[in-house]
Each structure stands twice: as structure tokens, then as C-alpha cells.
Amino acid sequence: MRRRVVGVVLACGLLAGCGGEPVKVPAAASKAPASVAEELAVFAGGGIAVPAAKQLPANAAIGGPDYAVRFTEAGTADHLEPAVVTQFAKMQSATGVPRDASGTIAAGAGKEFVFARLAAVPARKTEPSPEVKARLRVGDKARPVEGMVTADSVLVALVPAGAPVTLVVADAGKEESVDLRTGTVGPGVAAAYLKQRPYGETSYKLVGQISGEPHQTSVEMKVSAAVEPYDHRQQGTWAPAGRTWLRIWVEAKFTAIGALDGSVDLRQSLQVSAAGKTITVEAGSAGVTRDSVPITGYTISDEVRMEVAEGSVKEISFRFEPKGAITRDGKPATLKLTGSTQQKITLK
Incomplete structure (x- = not known):
């Protein structure tokens, strides 16, 4: 009879506090939902799927002495799929996603993720160049885009839902731009670099x-x-x-x-x-x-x-x-x- 009482006490000690209340799980054992950098804008691998993708016009292309890319499709989503989260976890410095992140990541209230796929311009072969710099103009604000402007990649950005989003690329002292929602290119595109x-x-x-x-x-x-x-x-x-x-x-x-x-x-x-x-x-x-x-x-x-x-x-x-x-x-x-x-x- 004594042994049985001891067993009950031990079980009680494992499952409850002295007053019979549930024991709280240590803070280290709880995992907060993963999130991205507040102003995420990054070129990621081309294997990422563009959600709700819509085709962009054939002339949605920009180029310069050190690069040439066209934008084939764009889309938006209120979250990142696990495959994207896993890739972003490997780019922690650019995305803010923890290396052990898994599952989905929500954009958050009033925000959305914008996706745009970059592809090669026919007859133009270019090697990625660190000299080419990109920034994202969201409404009246701008933020740098991490990574190099190159074909076979996908740009992913966290922006206010419905806000105008324009990619601006600087190369050799000149800038060119493209609206990521519509594919409309800005003035001054160097047409000579969009053909052989x-x-x-x-x-x-x-x-x-x-x-x-x-x-x-x-x-x-x-x-x-x-x-x-x-x-x-x-x-x-x-x-x-x-x-x-x-x-x-x-x-x-x-x-x-x-x-x-x-x-x-x-x-x-x-x-x-x-x-x-x-x-x-x-x-x-x-x-x-x-x-x-x-x-x-x-x-x-x-x-x-x-x-x-x-x-x-x-x-x-x-x-x-x-x-x-x-x-x-x-x-x-x-x-x-x-x-x-x-x-x-x-x-x-």
C-alpha cells in the first residue's frame, strides 16, 4: 500500500504543480511562428513556384551592358509555402528566416508577398554581375534587393497589399525599371541590350x-x-x-x-x-x-x-x-x- 502512494505522488509531481495546476512547458521548448524580414526583397532560386501566376507581356524586359532579363510571370500570396521557407532559411542574412524554420509563413495583416519570375532574353547571354544593383520601389519608399539580377530566379518581396511595386535596376550609371504587377517597363530601356x-x-x-x-x-x-x-x-x-x-x-x-x-x-x-x-x-x-x-x-x-x-x-x-x-x-x-x-x- 505504501508503494502505491509513492507512485501516485511521483506521477502527480510530473504532471502538476504543488497545488495541482498544470506545469508550464519551459520557454525553450516552445517554438514561435517564423517570420520574414520586415522589408523582405530578395532574388531566390528559379525552382520556386509563382502562386496565382499570370503571364506578363513579351516586352516586359530590361537590360544593360552587364545584364539582360525578361519577366515572364507574376503573382501574389498571403503566405510562403514550406518549400520557399526552407530555401529562405538557407539565406538567413537576406530573409530573416531562422535556419530551423519549417511550415508556412504568413504575410500578416494588410500585407502580401509579391512574386516575379525572371528569365533569359533570347539571343542574349549574360553572366551574373555584382556591379548590377537592384532596388524595389514600393509606393513612395525604396528598399534594396538582395542577390544578383540574373535569369532563372524569382524575386520575392513582402509589401503592403495592393501597393505599386516597381523593380529598379542600375547598371553602368543608368537605371531601368519594370512594374512587377503589370510588366510595364519604364522609359529609357536600352533596346540594344535586349537583342543580340x-x-x-x-x-x-x-x-x-x-x-x-x-x-x-x-x-x-x-x-x-x-x-x-x-x-x-x-x-x-x-x-x-x-x-x-x-x-x-x-x-x-x-x-x-x-x-x-x-x-x-x-x-x-x-x-x-x-x-x-x-x-x-x-x-x-x-x-x-x-x-x-x-x-x-x-x-x-x-x-x-x-x-x-x-x-x-x-x-x-x-x-x-x-x-x-x-x-x-x-x-x-x-x-x-x-x-x-x-x-x-x-x-x-
Whole structure:
């Protein structure tokens, strides 16, 4: 009989307080509902489903020198699904979601989650660039968007229900915007970056003679050209309105027994014309660099540019005749080329 009383007392001690009231669960054992950062705006993985998705117009696209994306669908929801919560838990610094969060997360009274899917622009290939910055304009307020502007991602933001939501992207000193609810793009979209840039290239061989060398050398030439409104060189330069940059890359590879050094003045060495008119080349000097393999190999390469009227260049003619201050074993030397030095490139 004594043992039975003790058992009852122990059971009572586990389930109730001294006065018979239920024992409270320790605070550490209770789990508060997970929530997101108050001003959530983040690019997440493209595998996230867009709830209540509606298709956006085909022209809902923006782009610049370092990015190009189109917005294919948008939607809203009053909560985040568990799959999204799990992904956000891995992005804790950007989302505020605890790493052990699970289940759904509610938007809260008077708020909603906005979703927008980003995809690639046809014919445009871009690598994610940290130079491209995005912010979200919600009503009359703005907040930064965490992550890089890239295709195959979904933007998720917590906003007041029904509030205007506009994504603003800054690249190379210019901003472009798109309404995430309607897909309407703002003014000033750089259309040149929403299509494949005009580009062309050619490779050919010439015969070269370096003064002091006992034998001629084969010179492998590669020249490519592109037209675009922004030039990344010289800390980045936009062409004036109605104009664009014709950019040309020149590479010459050859061999020599003697040790070569010095540079080639590309402004004097490269003659370019389009539609029968000579184009002034903006260029500097390109050094003669020794290749690691073979050790007798040398390369002259650099980029030049020209300002031309937008849409005016479809084909260019050029001639490369190296002029500059080249040395062989420390003595002045020249590189003379023979063969078809006059070449053409069609840009398409």
C-alpha cells in the first residue's frame, strides 16, 4: 500500500504543480511562428513556384551592358509555402528566416508577398554581375534587393497589399525599371541590350619578316568587331545619343628566335573604313608580349574603338600593318607583313 502512494505522488509531481495546476512547458521548448524580414526583397532560386501566376507581356524586359532579363510571370500570396521557407532559411542574412524554420509563413495583416519570375532574353547571354544593383520601389519608399539580377530566379518581396511595386535596376550609371504587377517597363530601356549585338570576326594568316631574323614567320591574325552603346574601358563610356561604339579586337600571333620587346601603335597600324569612308580609330599602344608556350611565341593584341552613327555599320574593311617601336635583342626592329592585309568583317 505504501508503494502505491509513492507512485501516485511521483506521477502527480510530473504532471502538476504543488497545488495541482498544470506545469508550464519551459520557454525553450516552445517554438514561435517564423517570420520574414520586415522589408523582405530578395532574388531566390528559379525552382520556386509563382502562386496565382499570370503571364506578363513579351516586352516586359530590361537590360544593360552587364545584364539582360525578361519577366515572364507574376503573382501574389498571403503566405510562403514550406518549400520557399526552407530555401529562405538557407539565406538567413537576406530573409530573416531562422535556419530551423519549417511550415508556412504568413504575410500578416494588410500585407502580401509579391512574386516575379525572371528569365533569359533570347539571343542574349549574360553572366551574373555584382556591379548590377537592384532596388524595389514600393509606393513612395525604396528598399534594396538582395542577390544578383540574373535569369532563372524569382524575386520575392513582402509589401503592403495592393501597393505599386516597381523593380529598379542600375547598371553602368543608368537605371531601368519594370512594374512587377503589370510588366510595364519604364522609359529609357536600352533596346540594344535586349537583342543580340551586331558582331563579326575573321581569322587569316600572313607572312611576316622581322628584321634581324634569319627566316620569315607565319602570322596568325584574328580580328573581331561589335557594335554597342557602352564601352567598359576607360572606366566605362556611353556613346552620345544617336551614336554607338564600333569596337574592334585585334590579335596577331607569330614566332621569333630573337628576344622581342616594345609596342605597336594601333592608331597608325590599323586602318578601318565602312561604306567607303575612313573611320577615325581611338587607340593606344599594344605591347609585344612573349607567350609561355612556345617560348619563341609572341602576341600583339588590344582593342580599339570608333564612334559611329547608330545603325550605320553593317560591314567594315580594315588593314593591319604594324608600326611602332619594336626591338629584337635590344636593337630597333620592324615587322613587315605580306599577303592579303586588306580584310572584311560582316556584322550580324
